Amino acid sequence: MTKFPHLKQDFAAxxxxxxxxxxxxxxxxxxxxxxxxxxxxxxxxxGLVTGLMRGSSLQVSGPAAGLTVLVFEAVREFGLPALxxxxxxxxxxxxxxxxxxxxxxxxxxxxxxVEGMLAGIGLVLIAGQLYSLIGTKAPESGLAKIAGLPEAxxxxxxxxxxxxxxxVGVGTVAVLVLWKRLPAKVRTVxxxxxxxxxxxxxxLVLDLPVAxxxxxxxxxxxxxxxxxxxxxxxxxxxxxxxxxFTLIASAESLFSAAAVDRLHDGPRxxxxxxxLAQGAGNAVCGALGALPMTAVIVRSAANxxxxxxxxxxxxxxxxxxxxxxxxxPNVLAYIPIPALAxxxxxxxxxxxxxxxxxxxxxxxxGEALILVVTAxxxxxxSMFEGVLIGLALAIxxxxxxxxxxxxxxxxxxxxxxxxxxxxxxxFLRLPKLLDSLEALPQDRPVELDLxxxxxxxxxxxxxxxxxxxxxxxxxxxxxxVTTAA
Numbered sequence: 001m002t003k004f005p006h007l008k009q010d011f012a013a014x015x016x017x018x019x020x021x022x023x024x025x026x027x028x029x030x031x032x033x034x035x036x037x038x039x040x041x042x043x044x045x046x047g048l049v050t051g052l053m054r055g056s057s058l059q060v061s062g063p064a065a066g067l068t069v070l071v072f073e074a075v076r077e078f079g080l081p082a083l084x085x086x087x088x089x090x091x092x093x094x095x096x097x098x099x100x101x102x103x104x105x106x107x108x109x110x111x112x113x114v115e116g117m118l119a120g121i122g123l124v125l126i127a128g129q130l131y132s133l134i135g136t137k138a139p140e141s142g143l144a145k146i147a148g149l150p151e152a153x154x155x156x157x158x159x160x161x162x163x164x165x166x167x168v169g170v171g172t173v174a175v176l177v178l179w180k181r182l183p184a185k186v187r188t189v190x191x192x193x194x195x196x197x198x199x200x201x202x203x204l205v206l207d208l209p210v211a212x213x214x215x216x217x218x219x220x221x222x223x224x225x226x227x228x229x230x231x232x233x234x235x236x237x238x239x240x241x242x243x244x245f246t247l248i249a250s251a252e253s254l255f256s257a258a259a260v261d262r263l264h265d266g267p268r269x270x271x272x273x274x275x276l277a278q279g280a281g282n283a284v285c286g287a288l289g290a291l292p293m294t295a296v297i298v299r300s301a302a303n304x305x306x307x308x309x310x311x312x313x314x315x316x317x318x319x320x321x322x323x324x325x326x327x328x329p330n331v332l333a334y335i336p337i338p339a340l341a342x343x344x345x346x347x348x349x350x351x352x353x354x355x356x357x358x359x360x361x362x363x364x365x366g367e368a369l370i371l372v373v374t375a376x377x378x379x380x381x382s383m384f385e386g387v388l389i390g391l392a393l394a395i396x397x398x399x400x401x402x403x404x405x406x407x408x409x410x411x412x413x414x415x416x417x418x419x420x421x422x423x424x425x426x427f428l429r430l431p432k433l434l435d436s437l438e439a440l441p442q443d444r445p446v447e448l449d450l451x452x453x454x455x456x457x458x459x460x461x462x463x464x465x466x467x468x469x470x471x472x473x474x475x476x477x478x479x480x481v482t483t484a485a
Contacts, residue, residue: 047318055274088286120378122351
């Protein structure tokens, strides 16, 4: 026991994480349009491969709700055989970024963009899974999903099967919401597991006409990418999806690591090594044709709260997932799909930071706007374009704030008018700057003092020189310009 001084705490924590991860792995796989077992494979790799590597010692990796929408779109567009190539390429890219020590730079991404990304994913996830709650197929685009919901729900009330499915799904969500209010002894069973178990029991006892998970068997579901599938890497659309997978999975993992660090007093995350670990895990998942992985805050928080002390807990959780997938795969066939949809609706709701938006709007309206625009763009256009729009907005906002410039005019009534510029003169503030300069008296000499400027870009320099020439052409003395020494 001296070699493993915390084995007792880690063993207990691993069981809790396993029970939390099991329904989420299956639910994410089903919602992604792939065999349920592939979600378990990603969870197993997250425990046995990424779990053994250095980076963040208490963070737990596996299939995440945050990538569900993107995976579903990718499988629909490129086919299931291409999924392995996508995930393998994502892993290789993450390994390269970790080796080049780019992990720390993900912390420079605007928090509003990341929260907007997750909010957009959450909204599309909720909209799509509401169709699964009533046992019907969801439209393809995010806007179509939201627009078609009222009609789909009205139609559901005319079908016994749809009503039964809706009852199971709503019941699952209700259990998840109310679980936190139950006595501590009851809550030793994780909420997601309890919700799925109760829904499965209700469907069996009442013989409800609801769809259940299709079982293919662990080995039957694993489909390594073929050589032909690698030819798809020449497809620009597929490469764009790889970039989207990489950015979103890496950002979500590293932001999760920062959040987990705040939950415990143990060793801090080594971001570049964590990115290497995530890349290695995704490379293995891709080689097995499984789902992509990220670090998952729900599982990670459960791991910390259950008393985990070392990485042994997350490795053991991978062992328990492997034993379940190998010995009890047929249990999955009893799980109602609307119960898994209910779990993902609840997970999607957690991705939409309503309180954060309200708080940001009061204190930093620009950040709140970036968050909302990113989320809406993801719903209206697509995941990749939405994130790019959010990043572009964040860059523009930062550039605008960084280009703060102040002009002070001193006019003593006689002699030259003195204009003092301070701050950062960039093209973003050029219109306002020129308006102020052109408002100076044309018949008076001007002394322009630029010594207070920290930065003067080419556009501003050229514009100031042109203005000085025009002012001097009016017949007054040439503009005298003073620059920093």
